[in-house]
Amino acid sequence: MILSVRDLSVSFGDVRIVDGVSFGVARGRTLGVVGESGSGKSVTALSVLGLHRRATVAGSIELDGEELVGAPAERLRRLRGSAVSMIFQDPLSSLHPFFTVGEQIAEAYRLHRRTGRRVARERAVEMLAEVGIPEPRRRAGEHPHRFSGGMRQRVMIAMALACEPGVLIADEPTTALDVTVQAQILDLIARIQRDRGLAVVLITHDLGVVARMADDVLVMYGGRTVEHAPAREIFKRPLHPYTRALLDSVPGADPGRARLRAIAGAPPSLLAPPPGCRFHPRCPAALDVCATTRPPLAGEPHRVACHLEGADH
Amino acid sequence: MTSYLVRRALAVAGVLLVICAVTFVIFYVLPSDPAVQACGKTCTPERVAEVRAQMGLDRPLWEQFGGYVAGIFAGRPGCHVPCLGFSYQNALPVWDLLIDRLGASTSLAIGAALLWLVVGVTVGVVSALRRGSALDRTLMIATLTSASLPVYFVAMVLLLLVVRVTGLLPYPAYVPLTDDPAAWAGNLILPWVTLAALYAAMYARLTRAQMIETMAEPYIRTARAKGLHERTVVAKHGMRAAMTPVVTVFGMDLGGLLAGAMITETVYGLPGVGRLAYDGIVKSDQPVILGTTLLAAFFIVLANLLVDLVYAVIDPRVRYS
Amino acid sequence: MTATVVTASPPARLVRRRLLGGSAARFGLAVVTVLVLVALAAPLLTQVNGWPPDAFDPAAIDQELAGVPKGMLGGVSGEHWLGVEPVNGRDVFSRIVYGARVSLLVSTLATLVSVLLGTVFGLLAGYLGGWADAVISRTMDLLMSFPSLIFMIALISVMPDGDRMVLLVCVMGGFGWPYIGRIVRGQAISVKHREYVDAARVGGALNGVIVFREIMPNITAPILVYATLAVPANIGTEAALSFLGVGVRPPTASWGQMIQEAMLWYEVDPMYLLIPGTCLFLTVLAFTLLGDALRDAIDPKGAAQ
Numbered sequence: 002m003i004l005s006v007r008d009l010s011v012s013f014g015d016v017r018i019v020d021g022v023s024f025g026v027a028r029g030r031t032l033g034v035v036g037e038s039g040s041g042k043s044v045t046a047l048s049v050l051g052l053h054r055r056a057t058v059a060g061s062i063e064l065d066g067e068e069l070v071g072a073p074a075e076r077l078r079r080l081r082g083s084a085v086s087m088i089f090q091d092p093l094s095s096l097h098p099f100f101t102v103g104e105q106i107a108e109a110y111r112l113h114r115r116t117g118r119r120v121a122r123e124r125a126v127e128m129l130a131e132v133g134i135p136e137p138r139r140r141a142g143e144h145p146h147r148f149s150g151g152m153r154q155r156v157m158i159a160m161a162l163a164c165e166p167g168v169l170i171a172d173e174p175t176t177a178l179d180v181t182v183q184a185q186i187l188d189l190i191a192r193i194q195r196d197r198g199l200a201v202v203l204i205t206h207d208l209g210v211v212a213r214m215a216d217d218v219l220v221m222y223g224g225r226t227v228e229h230a231p232a233r234e235i236f237k238r239p240l241h242p243y244t245r246a247l248l249d250s251v252p253g254a255d256p257g258r259a260r261l262r263a264i265a266g267a268p269p270s271l272l273a274p275p276p277g278c279r280f281h282p283r284c285p286a287a288l289d290v291c292a293t294t295r296p297p298l299a300g301e302p303h304r305v306a307c308h309l310e311g312a313d314h
Numbered sequence: 315m316t317s318y319l320v321r322r323a324l325a326v327a328g329v330l331l332v333i334c335a336v337t338f339v340i341f342y343v344l345p346s347d348p349a350v351q352a353c354g355k356t357c358t359p360e361r362v363a364e365v366r367a368q369m370g371l372d373r374p375l376w377e378q379f380g381g382y383v384a385g386i387f388a389g390r391p392g393c394h395v396p397c398l399g400f401s402y403q404n405a406l407p408v409w410d411l412l413i414d415r416l417g418a419s420t421s422l423a424i425g426a427a428l429l430w431l432v433v434g435v436t437v438g439v440v441s442a443l444r445r446g447s448a449l450d451r452t453l454m455i456a457t458l459t460s461a462s463l464p465v466y467f468v469a470m471v472l473l474l475l476v477v478r479v480t481g482l483l484p485y486p487a488y489v490p491l492t493d494d495p496a497a498w499a500g501n502l503i504l505p506w507v508t509l510a511a512l513y514a515a516m517y518a519r520l521t522r523a524q525m526i527e528t529m530a531e532p533y534i535r536t537a538r539a540k541g542l543h544e545r546t547v548v549a550k551h552g553m554r555a556a557m558t559p560v561v562t563v564f565g566m567d568l569g570g571l572l573a574g575a576m577i578t579e580t581v582y583g584l585p586g587v588g589r590l591a592y593d594g595i596v597k598s599d600q601p602v603i604l605g606t607t608l609l610a611a612f613f614i615v616l617a618n619l620l621v622d623l624v625y626a627v628i629d630p631r632v633r634y635s
Numbered sequence: 636m637t638a639t640v641v642t643a644s645p646p647a648r649l650v651r652r653r654l655l656g657g658s659a660a661r662f663g664l665a666v667v668t669v670l671v672l673v674a675l676a677a678p679l680l681t682q683v684n685g686w687p688p689d690a691f692d693p694a695a696i697d698q699e700l701a702g703v704p705k706g707m708l709g710g711v712s713g714e715h716w717l718g719v720e721p722v723n724g725r726d727v728f729s730r731i732v733y734g735a736r737v738s739l740l741v742s743t744l745a746t747l748v749s750v751l752l753g754t755v756f757g758l759l760a761g762y763l764g765g766w767a768d769a770v771i772s773r774t775m776d777l778l779m780s781f782p783s784l785i786f787m788i789a790l791i792s793v794m795p796d797g798d799r800m801v802l803l804v805c806v807m808g809g810f811g812w813p814y815i816g817r818i819v820r821g822q823a824i825s826v827k828h829r830e831y832v833d834a835a836r837v838g839g840a841l842n843g844v845i846v847f848r849e850i851m852p853n854i855t856a857p858i859l860v861y862a863t864l865a866v867p868a869n870i871g872t873e874a875a876l877s878f879l880g881v882g883v884r885p886p887t888a889s890w891g892q893m894i895q896e897a898m899l900w901y902e903v904d905p906m907y908l909l910i911p912g913t914c915l916f917l918t919v920l921a922f923t924l925l926g927d928a929l930r931d932a933i934d935p936k937g938a939a940q
Contacts, residue, residue: 052538082541094532098631099554109540144630160540329780337786341793462920464871466878467894467912470901478902576784577875581898591785592879595792603789610782618780 002063003028003167003200004049004085009060009070011041011048016271018044020224021060024217026200028167033215033232034204035247037268041224042204046170049202050085051077065167083113086161090173092153096145102129103141106160113164128159132189151182155189162193169194170202175210187214208251212236220244223269223279230303240305243280278308322622326615331383333611334604338379341600382604398608399601401594408605411590415574418488419586421498422505422578423571430510430517431564435557437514438521443548445526453518460515469508469581476504486582505582509575513567520563524556531555558629562621569617573610651932663924666917674735681733684716686726688733689886695724709906717910720893721900727907730888731914737882737889738918741803742869748808750815750862757819758850762827772820775813783810784875791881799883807872815861822854856933863926867919874915890915 002025011019019041026032034042048058051069062069064084069077089095097105106128107121116124122141129137132155145153154174161169171190175183191214194201203214211218211232218235220228220243228241239245246264266283269275275282281291290308298306357365366372370381381390385397393400398408437457441450476482486504489497528534529552537551538544574588583589587606594602626632673680681687695715697705702722704710709718709727717727760771787806794802826849876882877891885892890911897908 050539052535078541078543080541081539087539089532089536091532095536097533097537097551097555099558099629108542112543113541146631157536160536329777332777333781340790458920458923459916462867462923463916464874464878464891464894464912464919466875467908467915470894470898470908471912474901474905474908570782573782574785576788577879580879588785592788595785595789596880598793603785607782607785607789610785611780614780614782 002026003065004202005061005063006045006049007061007063009045009048009058009062011044011053012057012059013053013055018056018224018271019048022219022221022224022226023060024219024226024229026168026202026217028200029194029198030216031194031201031203031214033211033218034202034221035206035208035211035218036221037206039268039271040221042221043172045221046087046172046202046204049168049170050081050087052081079113082109082161082166083164084166085168085170086164086166087170087172088154088157088161088174091177092150092157093145093177095157096153098145101142101144102148102156102160105145106141106156106163109160110163124163125159128163129156131162131193132156132159134159149182150178151185154178154182154186158186158189158193162197162199165197166199168200168202170204172204173206174203176205176207183210190214208247220247223274224271225279226298226304226306227280228303228305228307229298230305234303238303240300240303240310241280241307242284242286242309246283246285278306322619326619329615330608330611334383334608335379337604337607338382339375341603398605401599401602403594403597403599403602408601411602412587412605412609415585415587415590417490418584419574419579419588420572421488421491421502422509422575422584422586423568425499425502425506426509426513426575427564427568427571429506430513433510434514434517435521435560437518438523439525439548439553441518441522442525442529454522457515457518460511461519463511465508465512465575465577466581468511469504469578472504472508473581486584488584505578505584508582509571509578517560517563521556521560524559525552528552528556558625561628562625565617565621565624566614569613569620570610572613572617573606657928659924660928663921663928666921667925670735670918670921671739673732674739677732677736681726681729684726684728686715686729688725688729688888690725690729692719692724692726695719696721703900703903704907709904709910711906718906720896721904721907727893727910730893731890731911733888734890734893734911735914735918737800737887738870738873738915741800741807741873741883742866744804745807745811745869745873746862746865748804749811749865750858752808752812753815754819754854754858756812757816758823760816761820761823762850764824768820771816775816778810778813781810786810787872787876788879788881791876799881803873803876803882807869811865811869815858815865818857818861819854822857823850826850826853860926860930860933863929864923867922867926870915870919870922 005025007023009019009022010017022041022045024032024034034045036042044053044056047053048056049062049064049069051072051074058070060070064080069080096102100108103122103125106125107118110116110124111118111121114121126137126141129141134140134152134155140148145156148156157174169190174190175186178186187210190201190203193199201214203210205211215232218228218230218232219226220235220241222243228235228239228244230240235244236248239248243264250264264283269279269282275292277293278284278287278291278296281287284291286309288308294308296306296308298304300310370378382399385393385399387395389395389397393407394409396409398412400406401408401411404411437453441453444450473485477485483500483504486501489501491498529548533555534547534551537547542551574586574591576588576592578584579586579589580592587609590602591606591610593599594606686692692715695705695710695712696702696719704719704721704724706712706718710724711718715726715728717731719726720730756771756775760768787810790806791799791802873882874889874891874894877889878895880892880895882889882891893911894908894915897904897911901908
């Protein structure tokens, strides 16, 4: 496991956004983190990079054997962009409008590798070529506005991988893109992952993306893990009612079931989360115990936090 | 690009011509007879008529205006290009008076501009980064106070405290930069501070707002995720975007002040264009009023043009569209 | 993470609560209220202190010292609450109180004039488009390129007769309207393109009806905010013009004029400078605080500004 997170909790003041989440990713593997917006998946990712300066982080985040929780801010800064990188949902607003893409890619390389301007510049061109941007030398001198949505996300990937990090965190990398472009970007990530033995944490609400990319899947709800299992297991035999509801809401290949089924009710409020299992107010099969007791995460390798399953194990 | 520049330059010329015409009509048509002003109080009606004919005031208005505009490009007897007419009171070409006074006005404007830019932007950035803190609140109260104080009141209070009560500085008396740089600066400190206080307050508020908005942008998060030092994130990525609108406003403000800060110059007795304009108004010296108005309008319009051009350089999004 | 959804125009109750929630806004409102009351009650107040604003009091000044007020702090006493003017001994309190009238009246009326002109021309430009828009927009650009202070002073000084108050209102309002005109024009264009106006047009409503029924409610909030912030700016301009000698004619009192007279006296009688200066400062500050609070209450997204 190059990245290993144990019992991670993130709070802003009294509000706990992430509550006791654990997972690990090995080199060359992909973990899909799935959940609705507000489930805490993005916050989890940003915590790994130490980017929540006002949040209280508890638990353990180990990167290549090094503990990151409680590490000095300067150490975290050095690791960001060199050992762990991140790409974001909207590549246009995530790229600085006033700097050329070449400058933006070279910037982190110069800093982390302590190279000169010329070397970093060459590296930027090389990276643009690697992510499949034609005429990389010319395009490196252009600003983000000259690029299409898919090309911008390629630039983001080039920027994130310039320093050859071991872990890439991709936060909804294809959500803002056209469907055809989505597939290209996913293929690109998969190819680079194969070439470099990269560990990828793929955060998404799109189960189609997960099915295509992930080796393991972590399903989050209201800041907690509800199900964590190998991808094949999850899709074949989803155990948690929430995971099942998510899978049902996907317009599948089955033409008779093309209609999207929405999950009834609204995501839980993090200011006043429901007691017991956080999903129980929306759960079609809730028991009395669900409203009072938090279900433990149990089972191996298919872990699920549900009182309904607890009886079987 | 060339056609754009030509179009803009023509627009500038057009605006100046219209301002010139409007000013000309208002001051030559409205009551207060320039001939009486030029001739003096003890003038016989015959002498006034003579003067009027001499000044061409008996000719139709459009002919007078045509003559004025022609004079700017071709000059007139005893008045070289660009001829903006003669001052009645000073018996000198208006252009010479303007050139003579421009030094004091630009000294005041540029010095104050540097001061307010540095102070205003620093306060704004600090306030934005410490948003909501006691320091932020204190600075914002200070800027509001500074922005609400009338310039002439500040000037007099400063004169009272710094010159009269403590005697830290002598009463300002303008010394040209080329004569004695130290005396030039020493005498301009109070006017600079006075003028800068108002603008620094406005720039601090603008910078703060821009900076708060920029630092919440996703590309700032990207810069942090790249592992850049926080000071690089703020100074390079944050400032680069936040300063763009500040540069625009700065160009306009400086343009508006280059041709004279009338109130500051009047209170401190600085021999600038603003003071010239004020004296011209008090003495009904129409050619001076017309000349100073035109010069001020010229600077404003020119600043507008420059700001647009600079904007295209600093914001690549404008360049491409 | 938890994005608060803000509706385009929050209900009046919410605005009122947000508006008066801050101590700065409450301070602004308190000062403005006192000021308006003082201005309204000016004749009453000068009856209480017994000194009409133009009454000379030779007993209060020291003739041998070239007309400096007798006593400490510019002649502050039970008789003259804020002291007296040098040379002729007019009561400063009475002149301040009457000066407040001039200041408020001129600045509010000038703001009204610019709001009126700006709204009408902005609506015409935005709604009609085409050549009407071109003419109005160019006029606004032109007015904003004018060196307005020089021009205002020159214009007022060449008008020998006429009521200075009316002149001030016209000139200040005449130069101020393009700023609001631009806002209204932009709003009118954006509102014009929204569907419900099309719906009204399909329904056979007349152009004028569309303009006033559909567009007006959408632009009242920005106009209101602009107007509240234009008042302190106009108070400053009126005082500056008075200071430069083209305000209301003496003996009518105005703050800017008092400060100008204080220019000769501030070294021996600083109170005569500080009193009108402080009044002017507090007034501008209070209106600005109120305007800022109003803008933040109506548009919380702009709160950072």
